[in-house]
Amino acid sequence: MVKDSAIIISGGLDSTTLLHYHKERIGLAISFDYGSRHNERELECARWQCEILGIPHIIIPLEFMGKYFTSSLLKGGAKIPKGSDYSEDNMHSTVVPFRNGIMLSIACGLAESKCLKHVMMANHGGDHAIYPDCRPEFTAAMNEAMTKGTYAGVSLIDPFTFLTKGEIISIGKKLGVDYSHTYSCYCGGKNHCGNCGTCRERKQAFIDAGIPDPTIYE
């Protein structure tokens, strides 16, 4: 199969599943280091997953986000909300303004530079309520901007937009994805805290999918 796509990979459950799902089409995997508390652990996992698939992986540093942007997800920001679920009120402070727009734009420019026709992103249904830049209205408009703003008409592939996290890891299970090398915890410790919104969401996804959870929680 022709390698025609770049992918945005965080090292979490969703983008790792997408990486394996389309591994034969992916010519470049792109991670972003935007100064979040959990970036280091995530990026290790992203690197590991790309290495076992033999997919070139680059990390784009975005220091300006930590310096100028407002979010509890960034170092120096407020505390990550704890001991509650992944609901809108609880997780609102973790929004990094227009993060997906920024990552998609850079990935789009890289794709055009490397003669790749598509950018893949693993936004999914569970994020729609909290993050406006994960919703289908946003991805549709962004796809249009990317297509119109490039010579090659680079387009966005986001096959998980209407899936739940449980459905996504059910796909990954069939593909043989090793989820012990993925990271979700917003607190950024060596092991998952098991208690923040994303850890709770992670646990629930394995329960929903009926798959044993390989994660070590504190």
Place this chain on the structure above:
Amino acid sequence: MVKDSAIIISGGLDSTTLLHYHKERIGLAISFDYGSRHNERELECARWQCEILGIPHIIIPLEFMGKYFTSSLLKGGAKIPKGSDYSEDNMHSTVVPFRNGIMLSIACGLAESKCLKHVMMANHGGDHAIYPDCRPEFTAAMNEAMTKGTYAGVSLIDPFTFLTKGEIISIGKKLGVDYSHTYSCYCGGKNHCGNCGTCRERKQAFIDAGIPDPTIYE
């Protein structure tokens, strides 16, 4: 007037004019250092213009563009086309893939972080043929993506989309803009070369507007 907007400013004729045009609304001016040959001289001019208006100015470094992107505009790229006009064939090599998409996305995230409602950009009619990410189809889609992808519905203001460079500096003349502190030359020398596509376009704009050209050419 309420300061409700961020602006993308390069230090060239167009964005400098827009800065003066909307000076009372602009709460933050953003320049990007993407490793182009002419960035240093441009950024000096952007800083000067913001200083005389008392508008906060930040420079966002985008080193990854110089490292991974393909364009003659970037250091290490092919030579800038010389001795010809600002036509499509001649200037195609100077395209930095999806540059306006990247700058707008970052400016959009910054605007949302700083509680500003709009991002201003000085794309104009003369660039449509060469740069897909200057065309109205692109800016309309990008505006939609920004609005849908942010809580505040940040929108794009691009009032020069259908103006020529001559018409833009006619506006600036009325506003008293000092164009000796703007920079256009893609070659990046201390003075404008007078011979590259953008220098020729700059000269022509002053002729079209019937305004004396304050530029020192080599």
